[in-house]
Structures are given as structure tokens and as C-alpha cells.
Amino acid sequence: MMAEQLAIKGGPKCVTKDPGDIFTWPIITKEDEDAVLEVLRRGGMSGTDVTTQFEREYADWHGAKYALGCSSGTAALQSAMWACGVGVGDEIIGPSLTYWATNLPAFSLQATIVFAEVDPVSLCLDPNDIEHRITKRTKAIIPVHYCGYPADMDPIMEIARKHNVKVIEDVSHAHGGLYKGKVVGTIGDVGAFSVMSGKALAVGEGGVMITDDRYLWEKAIVWGHYGRTRATVWTGELEEQYITAEDLVPYAGLPWGGYKYRMHQLSSACARVQLKYYKSRMEEIQKAMNYFWDLQEDTPGVKAHRPDADTGSTMGGWYAARGRYVAEELDGLDIRVFCKAVTAEGCSTGPGCNSPMHLHPLLQTADIYGHGKPTRIANSDWDVREGDKSLPVTESLPLRIYGIPWFKHYRPEVIEEYANCFKKVAENADQLKDIDPEE
Ligand SMILES: *Cc1c(COP(=O)(O)O)cnc(C)c1O
Numbered sequence: 001m002m003a004e005q006l007a008i009k010g011g012p013k014c015v016t017k018d019p020g021d022i023f024t025w026p027i028i029t030k031e032d033e034d035a036v037l038e039v040l041r042r043g044g045m046s047g048t049d050v051t052t053q054f055e056r057e058y059a060d061w062h063g064a065k066y067a068l069g070c071s072s073g074t075a076a077l078q079s080a081m082w083a084c085g086v087g088v089g090d091e092i093i094g095p096s097l098t099y100w101a102t103n104l105p106a107f108s109l110q111a112t113i114v115f116a117e118v119d120p121v122s123l124c125l126d127p128n129d130i131e132h133r134i135t136k137r138t139k140a141i142i143p144v145h146y147c148g149y150p151a152d153m154d155p156i157m158e159i160a161r162k163h164n165v166k167v168i169e170d171v172s173h174a175h176g177g178l179y180k181g182k183v184v185g186t187i188g189d190v191g192a193f194s195v196m197s198g199k200a201l202a203v204g205e206g207g208v209m210i211t212d213d214r215y216l217w218e219k220a221i222v223w224g225h226y227g228r229t230r231a232t233v234w235t236g237e238l239e240e241q242y243i244t245a246e247d248l249v250p251y252a253g254l255p256w257g258g259y260k261y262r263m264h265q266l267s268s269a270c271a272r273v274q275l276k277y278y279k280s281r282m283e284e285i286q287k288a289m290n291y292f293w294d295l296q297e298d299t300p301g302v303k304a305h306r307p308d309a310d311t312g313s314t315m316g317g318w319y320a321a322r323g324r325y326v327a328e329e330l331d332g333l334d335i336r337v338f339c340k341a342v343t344a345e346g347c348s349t350g351p352g353c354n355s356p357m358h359l360h361p362l363l364q365t366a367d368i369y370g371h372g373k374p375t376r377i378a379n380s381d382w383d384v385r386e387g388d389k390s391l392p393v394t395e396s397l398p399l400r401i402y403g404i405p406w407f408k409h410y411r412p413e414v415i416e417e418y419a420n421c422f423k424k425v426a427e428n429a430d431q432l433k434d435i436d437p438e439e
Contacts, residue, residue, distance in 0.1 A: 004424060006431050008344035014420040015346025022409050026202040026274060035269040044265050048228060051268040057275055062183050064210040066217040069263035073172050073194025075224060076207035078105035080190040083219035084166035086111045086139045089379040093133055094142035095125045096358040096394045102144050102170045110379050115358045115386055120393050124151035131159050140166045145174030145184050147322045148315035149305060153179050153187045168192060175201040176282050177316025185210055195271060200317025203274050204267035224261030226254055282317045288407035288415055289318045295419035301330035301426045322353055322401045330429045334437035335399050338425060341432055345421035347405060352398035358386045
């Protein structure tokens with residue numbers, strides 16, 4: 001296709017075909033509608049009967065013992081943190097390159113966040129940058145399977161076990177993904193998922209926590225599910241301490257966190273149907289996305305964000321899929337110009353993903369609870385804040401990654417046109433020298 005005029009310079013666009021429903025998500029059929037209407041018509045929105053069925057199916061789907069449906073992924077993450085013992089003055093270690101809900105719920109537990117570096121290839125927590133950040137206050141490490149790529153869990157688990165620290169996987173980007181053959185969310189002590197409508201498993205607002213540890217599951221119920229404490233068959237420590245002691249029975253009806261995290265049953269009803277079809281839909285997404293990348297194998301400047309095929313690891317449903325940009329292979333072409341030119345070819349894209357969190361004023365100076373000092377250090381005995389250039393890989397990534405189309409169907413002729421946008425721009429990058437990235 002070489003020496004073609006780029007669309008940004010007045011040439012023909014690569015994308016000519018109507019994409020149809022190739023990007024439509026979630027896929028909603030009459031079965032979803034009927035399931036939701038059944039709950040709506042009988043007024044069952046605030047019950048738990050559908051949610052508990054969904055929990056059983058979700059746990060089984062993952063091969064986990066327990067699941068807990070929550071009102072959001074944020075709620076699932078905060079419940080998981082508290083269940084894992086995160087409290088006053090404690091620290092969690094997580095990536096700065098993530099959606100805020102991975103880490104910020106620690107603040108309301110009067111704990112704080114220590115950010116660790118991410119790996120430039122996987123974009124996930126770098127196992128080599130964790131151990132030196134562990135202190136006597138560290139309670140949990142929270143890897144994110146970022147944009148679908150499974151975090152390197154083996155060394156993370158090894159470090160966590162050595163230091164007796166819990167691992168909470170944030171699986172909000174990677175439902176059904178595999179790490180060396182194991183489903184993500186089942187490797188750490190807890191997996192926490194968002195299932196809001198933008199995610200790969202998209203059911204409405206909602207979240208889920210899965211675990212094999214009954215104590216963690218019970219604690220999460222105590223925290224935010226007051227309506228279920230009496231009906232839960234308690235075991236172990238919680239029962240002895242708080243639940244069945246005669247004089248404490250009333251506490252069984254109050255949420256310890258003071259939060260109400262019940263999952264909306266219109267979401268649970270939709271979730272049961274979505275889960276039924278998720279594996280086959282995910283597999284079609286994987287076929288489509290892998291094809292998109294295979295077409296660009298030898299294209300300069302652009303690199304797939306996916307594990308090698310022979311590792312047993314996958315990208316799940318390819319949520320928020322990205323490519324990696326290597327400006328050096330394109331004579332230093334600014335990624336912003338590259339993205340503008342690709343967009344002009346008919347494939348809308350832009351640089352970056354989430355902005356790194358560690359430099360945001362909320363993590364530096366904000367006093368949320370009136371401590372008279374920044375919340376980040378309000379309960380700490382040392383200043384955990386990371387300054388400018390402290391996480392160089394994380395800070396460089398907004399100009400090293402870009403969005404790619406999220407195909408839901410394997411339709412080669414459509415996918416080829418989108419892949420050609422990137423190839424054409426990369427192979428004709430010399431036409432872009434005069435474009436101002438700032439404009
Ligand atoms: C979406 C998301 C969450 C939060 O989930 P909500 O359901 O929106 O509360 C947490 N972590 C990551 C990485 C996410 O992308």
C-alpha cells in the first residue's frame with residue numbers, strides 16, 4: 001500500500017465500510033429483556049434471590065468457592081480491602097496507572113496508598129518494584145490486569161506470601177482472562193470486578209467479589225450487606241466474635257461499614273444472561289482482536305499489547321484495548337500527530353488511557369476528612385507521597401500508548417480496514433513532519 005497519500009493530507013480514507021454492529025456492546029437480546037422485565041414486574045429489584053443465583057453461577061464460572069454481588073466495582077474493592085484487614089494507618093500497594101477505584105477506597109478506611117511502578121510492556125504492576133515498598137503497615141497488594149493484560153501474578157504472590165500480605169486482584173478490565181492458564185481473579189486472595197455497562201462483562205451498575213476464603217466473604221457481607229447477615233451461616237472468627245453471641249444479635253442487622261452495597265437485581269438478572277453467553281462472545285472478541293494485531297505484526301512504531309500466544313495467558317474480553325507506540329521507529333513522530341492521522345483515516349483514536357494518579361492533587365494535598373493535613377498522609381508515620389519523576393515508566397506511558405478499536409465480531413474485511421489505518425500512517429509517517437502536535 002506504500003507511498004499512498006494520507007487522509008489527513010487529502011488522500012482517500014482507509015475505512016470505507018459501514019462497521020454495522022461490530023462495536024456494539026453489550027449484546028442485548030430478548031432473553032436479557034425478559035429476565036429484567038420479570039424482576040421489574042414482580043417488584044423484585046431490591047431483593048437478593050436473583051443476585052444469589054448470579055453469585056453461585058459467577059463463582060462456579062471462575063472455579064471459585066464464593067462470590068458476592070455488590071452495587072459497584074468500587075464497593076467490591078472497598079469491601080475486599082476491609083475484609084483483608086486494611087484499616088487505620090495501613091498501606092496498600094497498587095499501580096498509579098489505573099482507574100481511581102483500584103486504590104482510592106483505602107482513604108475511607110483511614111489507610112493510604114503506596115504507588116508502585118508498572119511494566120512498560122504489560123502496563124501492569126511491575127513485580128520488581130513492589131518488595132522495597134513493603135513496610136510493617138502494608139496489608140494488601142492490588143494488581144490490576146490493565147486493559148485486559150494479565151498482571152505477572154506468580155512473583156507478586158511470592159512476594160505477598162513472603163511478607164504475609166494479602167493480594168486483591170482488580171479484574172475490572174479482564175473478566176475471563178487467563179494468566180498462564182489460570183482465570184484471573186482466582187489467583188490472589190480476592191478478585192474484585194466491576195460489571196458496569198462499559199466493561200467486558202457489562203450488566204448495568206454492579207460489582208462482584210470472588211474468593212475461596214470463607215472468612216473474607218463473610219467479612220465483606222458484614223461490611224455492606226446488612227440484609228444478609230442474619231441469613232448467612234457463619235463460621236469461624238466472625239461468628240464467635242460478633243454474630244451469634246446472644247447479647248450482640250442486634251449487630252447482625254447493621255452494616256459494619258455503614259455502607260449499603262446490595263446489587264440491584266435488574267443488574268443481577270441481566271448479569272445471569274450475559275454470563276451465560278460471555279465465554280463464546282469473549283472468544284469471538286479474542287479472534288477478532290488477535291487478527292487485528294496479526295495484520296500489523298511488522299508495522300513500524302506500533303506494537304500489540306497482548307501476551308505471547310504460547311504463554312497460556314489471554315486478554316479476556318479486551319476491555320479498553322491499547323497499542324504501544326514506539327516513536328523511535330518512526331523518526332520520533334509525536335504520538336499525538338500519529339493519532340490524528342489515524343483518526344483521519346477513519347479510525348478514531350487518541351494517546352493515553354488513565355492519567356497516572358500519584359501526581360494528582362487528591363493524592364498530594366487534598367484534606368478530605370478535616371485532619372488538618374493531606375488525607376494521603378493523615379494516618380501515616382512517614383510521607384508516602386511520590387513526586388514528579390518518581391515513577392518514570394508510569395509517567396511516560398500517556399505518550400506511549402493509544403486506543404485501538406474494540407471489535408466484538410470476527411469480520412475480517414472490516415477489521416482489515418481498521419488495521420490498515422495504523423499501517424498506512426506508520427508506513428507514510430514522513431508525510432507528517434510538518435504537523436504541529438499542539439494544534
Ligand atoms: C471500572 C473500574 C473500577 C470500578 O468499578 P465501578 O463499577 O465503576 O465502581 C475499578 N477498577 C478499575 C480498574 C476499573 O476500570
